[in-house]
Structures are given as structure tokens and as C-alpha cells.
Amino acid sequence: MFSNTAVACTACAYCTRGCPKNIPIPQYFALYNNIMRTTGSFSSQAVYYNNLSLAHGKASDCIGCRQCERACPQHLPITDHLKAVAAKFEGGNNFPTISFTGITR
Numbered sequence: 578m579f580s581n582t583a584v585a586c587t588a589c590a591y592c593t594r595g596c597p598k599n600i601p602i603p604q605y606f607a608l609y610n611n612i613m614r615t616t617g618s619f620s621s622q623a624v625y626y627n628n629l630s631l632a633h634g635k636a637s638d639c640i641g642c643r644q645c646e647r648a649c650p651q652h653l654p655i656t657d658h659l660k661a662v663a664a665k666f667e668g669g670n671n672f673p674t675i676s677f678t679g680i681t682r
């Protein structure tokens with residue numbers, strides 16, 4: 578069965594307990610899934626990501642200790658997914674910029 582949901586996360590948040598980098602894993606996966614569903618159009622998910630990362634660890638801050646993966650009941654490859662999240666949201670071209678004519682990509 579095909580799905581347009583990129584990460585099969587149930588948002589249980591078991592993974593976040595004990596993360597040494599305080600990475601909001603389920604929130605990042607939700608934003609990632611949302612932006613994957615709106616490919617090709619501007620998404621406010623990038624703004625939400627930026628705001629979340631100001632108070633928490635960024636996806637790229639992951640040190641690969643895999644504490645989260647041992648806690649995940651879905652056995653998700655969280656560290657791999659976080660790399661995809663970082664590439665999507667921290668790639669340098671996903672945040673909107675303000676121009677004199679309005680918000681542009």
C-alpha cells in the first residue's frame with residue numbers, strides 16, 4: 578500500500594525522553610510529513626521548524642546515540658529520518674525571505 582506520509586510516526590513521544598540534544602522528534606516528523614504532502618508550493622512548515630529549532634535541538638544536532646531508536650515502539654530509523662528532515666529544513670533554501678513585493682521563496 579502506498580502512502581504520501583514519509584515517516585510512519587505515531588507521535589507517542591517515547592523517543593524524546595532522554596534525548597541529550599532535546600530534539601522534538603515527533604514534531605519534526607509531523608512538519609516533514611506535512612511539507613512532503615505539499616511538494617512544490619510554499620509551506621509554513623518551514624517557519625514552524627525554524628521556530629521550534631530556536632528553543633530545541635535542530636535535526637542536525639543529532640549525535641547518533643540512538644537512545645530514541647531503542648525507545649521507539651514503531652522501530653523507526655529515527656536518525657536516518659532526522660537526516661532527511663535536516664536536509665529538507667536546513668538545506669538553506671526552504672525559509673521564506675521578505676522582499677519589497679512580499680514573501681518569496
Ligand code: SF4
Binds near residue numbers: 602640
Ligand atoms: S540519536 Fe539523536 S535524536 Fe536520538 S536520542 Fe540521540 S541525539 Fe537524540
Ligand code: SF4
Binds near residue numbers: 590649
Ligand atoms: S517513539 Fe517513534 S513513533 Fe513514537 S514519537 Fe518517537 S519516532 Fe514517533
